Amino acid sequence: MTLPPLKYNADGLIPAIVQDAHSRRVLMMAWMNDASLSATLRTGQMNYWSRSRQKFWLKGETSGHTQRVVRWAADCDGDTLLFEVEQVGGACHTGYESCFYQTFSPNGTPREIAEAKLFDPEKTYSSK
Amino acid sequence: MTLPPLKYNADGLIPAIVQDAHSRRVLMMAWMNDASLSATLRTGQMNYWSRSRQKFWLKGETSGHTQRVVRWAADCDGDTLLFEVEQVGGACHTGYESCFYQTFSPNGTPREIAEAKLFDPEKTYSSK
Numbered sequence: 250m251t252l253p254p255l256k257y258n259a260d261g262l263i264p265a266i267v268q269d270a271h272s273r274r275v276l277m278m279a280w281m282n283d284a285s286l287s288a289t290l291r292t293g294q295m296n297y298w299s300r301s302r303q304k305f306w307l308k309g310e311t312s313g314h315t316q317r318v319v320r321w322a323a324d325c326d327g328d329t330l331l332f333e334v335e336q337v338g339g340a341c342h343t344g345y346e347s348c349f350y351q352t353f354s355p356n357g358t359p360r361e362i363a364e365a366k367l368f369d370p371e372k373t374y375s376s377k
Numbered sequence: 378m379t380l381p382p383l384k385y386n387a388d389g390l391i392p393a394i395v396q397d398a399h400s401r402r403v404l405m406m407a408w409m410n411d412a413s414l415s416a417t418l419r420t421g422q423m424n425y426w427s428r429s430r431q432k433f434w435l436k437g438e439t440s441g442h443t444q445r446v447v448r449w450a451a452d453c454d455g456d457t458l459l460f461e462v463e464q465v466g467g468a469c470h471t472g473y474e475s476c477f478y479q480t481f482s483p484n485g486t487p488r489e490i491a492e493a494k495l496f497d498p499e500k501t502y503s504s505k
Contacts, residue, residue: 250484250485251484251485251486252485253481253485253487264392264406266394266403266406268403272401273400273401273402274401275394275396275403275459277452278392278394278452278457290483290484290485293483318483320480321480321481322477322478322479322480322481323477323479323481324405324406324476324477324479325469325470325471325473325476325478325479326476329406329476331403331477341453342453343453345453348452348453348454348457349450349451349452349459350450350453351381351450351451351452351453352448352449352450353381353449353450353451355418355421355446356378356379356418357378357379357380357381357418358379359381
């Protein structure tokens, strides 16, 4: 496997946008280092680098909500990645399908959340 | 206008994912500071902060390829924004509709680019 030439930031990270391959809904954005990108390509399952926990992170390792890679691309500058995935369960740790559940009016006012959670995060994460 | 509580990085910037509101194709990712977000919400046209040029940037100011905001959201952590837009022309300065025109095989090999450019960047940018 040969990784394409990519531009990582000063922390060795590159942002990965994750989109549902079927609905095309944007699910989340997270960060990868070259080891998590290599693991993602090798296994076909999304792996990240957690900046808050400073650790390698297989998406779904606790929740079971894994993401299988269907297609991927880099942008024109080689500094952002886009992955289309098959998402098991919800992508967001809050229980929503997407991390982008909070929309706003044009003047910046939060709108009422228009969707239900797909899972209960207390049950999903409590005993793990 | 009241901006929601958002988490900007150490440079005062927040990433904005931009998606075509109709096709749901992800077009680009760029960075905003609070001034460019305020201008975006005030005018309904996407404005960014260019890290390479260190300047405020109205998308389409040279090319005419503007982006009108249809909907927007923040993610669960408040550190990434998602904008669905109506894109005039192509979003990418290379001439392609999306900056994510370069896809890769699962083993990291670049695939042949499967689409045509929407405009000729030399003509679009040369006389400006």
